Amino acid sequence: xxxxxxxxxxxxxxxxxxxxxxxxxxxxxxxxxxxxxxxxxxxxxxxxxxxxxx
Numbered sequence: 001x002x003x004x005x006x007x008x009x010x011x012x013x014x015x016x017x018x019x020x021x022x023x024x025x026x027x028x029x030x031x032x033x034x035x036x037x038x039x040x041x042x043x044x045x046x047x048x049x050x051x052x053x054x
Contacts, residue, residue, distance in 0.1 A: 024031035
């Protein structure tokens, strides 16, 4: 799929959500918390491994 078509489709998906439902755009700390939780779920905590290789 060409990148322009993909952007067009993505824009429509984002625009379909009412502004009051877009909580991450309203609350940065909530977005950060969700991102941290997702990162830990997909990657786990890598700090001990990183420190062992130092």
